[in-house]
Each structure stands twice: as structure tokens, then as C-alpha cells.
């Protein structure tokens with residue numbers, strides 16, 4: 001099969017696209033012919049060696065994809081040849097096929113196409129885990145989402161509206177403001193138009209936000225942590241700005257507030273049963289058509305590096321996918 005290979009951690013241009021042996025199928029695994037793979041921040045961090053999990057080298061990058069089952073191992077119980085599935089596997093998706101553990105799969109509802117399926121898991125699953133399982137976001141609460149026009153941001157916006165919250169999106173440009181409104185945000189802040197903390201306090205009449213989901217880190221997190229409401233919850237999910245922030249914990253003491261970490265990978269690996277239940281819940285919501293994914297750009301499989309460069313440019317609104325038609 002053809003696949004991208006990473007021989008050593010480093011710049012994304014160092015990856016090679018080549019013909020490699022097909023993966024060997026283990027008894028608990030399913031072979032998937034990949035039709036679409038999702039390109040995300042985590043994939044870039046992993047290639048550079050900057051992600052919290054470092055795969056054994058050499059490895060095939062790509063955490064998430066969707067396609068058709070072509071072979072099943074002897075111990076597999078749920079999937080069968082011909083099933084349309086998505087998978088979340090840390091790595092292996094930037095290739096024509098993958099052998100992946102059965103527990104990493106979801107069988108797709110017939111209404112969901114491969115692009116939606118490949119991108120769904122890394123957008124809606126972390127957003128749902130954060131809002132529903134960790135922050136317990138309630139109807140009527142005010143929810144602030146940073147990076148609101150990104151993959152997680154748009155998903156969290158739609159989910160928070162389904163849960164009945166008032167949503168304030170935080171973005172960097174006018175085009176992204178339109179995307180955030182398009183996903184249902186009630187108000188949208190453009191960061192460069194003023195002090196972020198003051199803008200959030202203005203929109204909440206000085207009370208602050210009940211729940212904040214931050215994927216940007218750096219100065220954005222620093223501002224957000226200073227405009228939490230009493231009993232507020234701030235969720236740490238990512239650091240796209242490149243800086244992991246530090247925080248004075250007295251801010252939480254003074255407001256009975258909480259700092260919540262969310263890592264979908266840990267939840268998937270260490271709580272596979274709960275992970276499966278959560279995915280089914282969110283897929284059922286999606287089957288009702290309420291949770292679409294905006295695809296911002298499509299690249300053919302061999303063009304992974306331009307796809308990653310597009311992501312880093314911050315110009316693409318929505319998810320970026322690699323396609324490998326049958």
C-alpha cells in the first residue's frame with residue numbers, strides 16, 4: 001500500500017510518501033480501506049515529536065479516518081466485511097489501509113458520509129466529553145469557546161446549543177466570526193478588537209462565563225481564567241498558540257471554580273467501555289442531523305504536507321481532509 005512514513009520526529013516536510021508492506025492483521029483487529037482521513041493539530045504535533053504520546057519509529061501518522069472494512073481478525077465480534085466505519089487510533093490513517101483494534105471503530109449510520117465520519121470523532125467526541133461528562137454544562141448557562149471556528153470549536157458550539165446554553169465564540173477574524181455564527185453562536189468576539197477579558201465580562205454583565213472551553217492556550221487562556229463566573233469551570237483541551245499556560249490557583253479558590261483537563265486519548269485507552277457509550281450517545285445525536293461538520297478543504301492523499309501547511313496558516317475554516325477515492 002502507499003502511505004506516509006515518519007522515520008524520525010521533525011519538520012513535516014521530512015515525511016516520505018512511499019510504498020510500504022500492508023499492515024499485518026492481529027486477531028482483535030479489523031482491516032479498513034481508508035477513504036478519508038482527517039488532518040488535525042495533534043497529527044502535526046506527533047510528527048514533530050511534540051505530542052504527549054510518542055509512537056515507536058518509524059510510524060505512519062494520522063489519527064482519524066473512515067472507510068470500508070475489508071478483513072476481520074478471528075477474535076472480532078462487532079464488525080464485518082463491508083461495514084462502513086470510522087476509527088480513532090492515534091496513528092496509521094495517512095495511508096491506503098489500516099489494521100486497527102476493534103474498540104477504535106464506530107460503525108456509521110447510513111446518513112453519515114466518509115468526510116463527516118472521519119472528522120466527527122476528533123471534533124464532536126472531545127467536545128461532548130468536555131461539555132457533558134466533565135463540565136456538566138446546563139441549559140441557561142453561558143459557555144465561551146475559543147478557537148470557535150476550528151474543528152472542536154464549531155462542534156462545541158453546536159453541542160452547547162443542543163444542551164441549551166448561551167454560546168459566546170472567540171475567533172481571530174471576521175470570516176471566522178461568520179463561521180461561528182453559522183454554527184449557532186449567540187455572540188462572537190474577535191480577539192484583536194479589544195481586551196478579551198473585558199469583552200467577555202461586558203457580554204456577561206460582569207458575571208463572567210459559567211463554562212469556558214479553551215483550545216488555544218497562551219494569552220487566550222490567561223484572559224479566560226480571569227473571567228470565570230462563580231462556580232465556573234474552565235476546560236483545558238489544547239494549545240494551538242504554542243504556549244502551555246501556567247495559572248495561579250487562588251483564582252479557583254476565590255470563586256469556587258474548577259479547572260478541568262480533557263484528553264480524549266486517555267479516556268479511549270483507559271475507559272474503553274465508557275468511551276464506546278459516549279460515542280454512541282453523540283452518534284445518536286448526529287443521526288438526527290443536528291451535528292454537521294464543516295469541511296474547509298480537501299486534498300488528495302499524497303498532498304498531506306500542503307494540507308498540514310494549510311492548517312497551520314489559520315486561513316482554513318472547518319476541518320481539512322485527505323481523500324483516497326475507491
Ligand SMILES: NC(=O)c1ccc[n+]([C@@H]2O[C@H](COP(=O)([O-])OP(=O)(O)OC[C@H]3O[C@@H](n4cnc5c(N)ncnc54)[C@H](OP(=O)(O)O)[C@@H]3O)[C@@H](O)[C@H]2O)c1
Nearest residue numbers: 041042126147150151152171172215238239240262263264
Ligand atoms: N485534548 C483532547 O482530547 C483534544 C481532542 C481534539 C483536539 N485537541 C486539540 O485541540 C486543539 C484544537 O483542535 P482543532 O481540531 O479544533 O484545531 P483547528 O481546527 O485547527 O482549530 C484550531 C483553532 O485554533 C486557533 N489558533 C490560535 N492560534 C493558532 C495558531 N498559532 N495556529 C493555528 N491555529 C491557531 C485558530 O482559531 P483562531 O484563528 O480563531 O484563533 C483555529 O481555528 C488542538 O490543539 C488539538 O490538538 C485536543
